[in-house]
Amino acid sequence: MWRLSRIRHKAGRAGYSLEELRVKRREHEKALRQARRDRQLVSRRLLLNEDEGQQEAIRHTCSDENDVVSLFHNLQHSSPEREAHLKTLSKSLRDLSAQLIFIKQENSIHVLVGLLTGPNTRCRLQSVCCFHELSHSPHPSVTTACLPATPYLLTYLSGQSTRFTELCLYTLGNLCPDSDIVREKLLAQGIIPALACCIENQRHNMAVMEAAGFTLSQLLQAKDASEKIIPLVLASSLPSHLLAVLTPDQNFALAPAIECAWCLHYLTCSGEDNRALLACGALLQCSMLLVSLGGAVAQGNKAEGVELLVCPLLRCVGNLLSCTADVPDACLSDVGLTVALCALLQAYVQTRPSLARESAWVLNNLTARSCLFCSALITLNLVPNLIQLLPFSQGINTMILRVLANVAHKKEFCIQLAEFGLLSSLCATLKMAEQAVVTLSLDILFMLFASGSQVVEDFVREGGISLLETFQYYSEEDVRRKAVYLLEEHVLSSSSQCTVSCIPSS
Known part of the structure; x- marks a missing residue:
């Protein structure tokens, strides 16, 4: 029988070296990574101000260094125009040169922190907009300069304003990927319990859920996440909150589900033992959503961006199935997952072969130890559909042959x-x-x-x-x-x- 295989995003598995795994990952995920970049689902995220609507971001409001310095000096003096100055500054800070000029001004960050924590709610909102623009900077010194603001950004996650909370979340998410110093500070300041509390208080607000999922996914992609971050996440209420978003009901929202599913993916491929995730129903929940999506795709309903949700769900299910011999029949009794996987395989084999291959990989893990699902392929007349896909290359035919080998066993x-x-x-x-x-x-x-x-x-x-x-x-x-x-x-x-x-x- 074919042994269950764990997904290749895990270093040291299946005899591959770390470099080989990196090469395979780059090769297999190229199309999906491009799609995620196009939709700003990874790396830094920039939110436009509400009054800008869909217009292109204004990047060069300040024409030279004197303008930035002048704006900063105006902020140091209390006046009715302070909010307007902050608003102008936040737009100016979309330019890298303006960012570098601003952080070089003496006490500039502390003045901005003072306005962030001050009594004027409108100035607080515009200050967090300024930090949000700074957090989007590609320059590491700008990211580090924002550190004095992080304790307050974390405190404000329990606030009532959706817009304000979103800005705090995306700012924190932008700050953590590239700087070990910032990440260490955020962990020490309690970003994991703060995220859990934020989601608990606003679990019905899908915009906040999406932002929280983005921030958590940024943390989970750190190179030291397995040792320093994931144990904290698994010990918190976050996995249950993430799974709650993946419910295929009338409240289902694609964007937050994508973010939460990627978080779960990073958790499932982080270590050998996924018992904590299995115990909170991760396999069943992800499988149910896959069944729902597979049914929709089979009927020709391919919503834009749905492949960005299908991909992490497939990886979650495949990795969870590989944890223990007792998983398939114990946690899954609905053979509809078999139908859904075959439907996804057929739907994406031409347009997104990487997704088709991953669907076949999950089908391999599903059938490797379960007679129930092997039987389902026969009784539901799904084998002919699989046989028709054997001419396809890019690893699809190899994985389908593994599935057929499981049945033939x-x-x-x-x-x-x-x-x-x-x-x-x-x-x-x-x-x-x-x-x-x-x-x-x-x-x-x-x-x-x-x-x-x-x-x-x-x-x-x-x-x-x-x-x-x-x-x-x-x-x-x-x-x-x-x-x-x-x-x-x-x-x-x-x-x-x-x-x-x-x-x-x-």
Whole structure:
């Protein structure tokens, strides 16, 4: 039987070196990473002010250094125009040169912090807008300069204003990815419990949930997340809150679900033991949403951006399935997940082959230890759909062959697999150039042949003898050995027995 495989985002798994895993990840996720960049779902996020609507951001309000200095001096003096000055400054700070000029002014950050914590609510909002613009800076010194504001940004996460809370969350999320110093400070200041409390208080506000998911995902992508951040997250109420967003009901919202699903993905691929996530129902919840999305996709309803949710859900389910031998039947009894995975596989095989491959990977993990789901592929007539996808490359055919091998391992299904036309398809895959495809095809043939002579006879009628004979001079020893064994021990011996039985006795 094919062993369950853990997703390749985990260093040190399946015999790969860290560098090999990085290369595979870059190769396999290129399309999805581009989609996420286009929609600003990773890296820093910049929110436009409400009064800007959909207009392009104003980047060069200040024309030179004197303008920035003048604005800063105006902020130091209390006046009715202070709010307007802050508003102008926040727009000016979208320019990198203006950011660097501003942070070099003596006490500039402390003046801004003072306005952030002052009694004037409108000035507080405009101050956090300024910090939000600074947090979006690509320059590391600007990010570090914002550190004095982080304790207050965390405190304000429990506020009542959605706009203010969103700005605080996105600012914190922008600050944490690239600076170890900032990340250490935020952890020490209690960003994990602050996020948990924020989500608890505003769990029905989808805009805040999206922002909180973004901030948490930024933290979870840190290189030291497995040691310093993930244990804190798993010990908090955050996993349950993340899962609550992934409910396919009338309140379902795509954007926050995407952010929360990516957070769960980073959690599931972080370590060997996912018992905490399994205990709070992560496998069941993610599977239910996949079933819902698979059904919608099968009916032709592909909402824009839905693939960005499907991808992390697939990885969550696949990784959780690989945790323990008892997971599939114990946590999942709805074979609808099998249907959904096949639907996603077919829907994305042409447009997003990486997603199709991941769907097949999850199907492999689902069928590897569960007779229930292997049986579902047979009884729901899904095998022909899988067989039709064997000509597709990019790892899709390899993973589908693994799934078919899981089914063939259950001896009672072998005759039905042959009746579905698998033998003729295997004759085609044996001619492919990929060694992994050829090896898997030979392994499946071995399982099919072991089920009875009828399958062997059908294979011979498909021209199987000449096909196996071509491998006698194959360069790869393992492939050659398997092919010769099948030819001599099954095909030729079965043919000779048939010949003997047909000779009349004298």
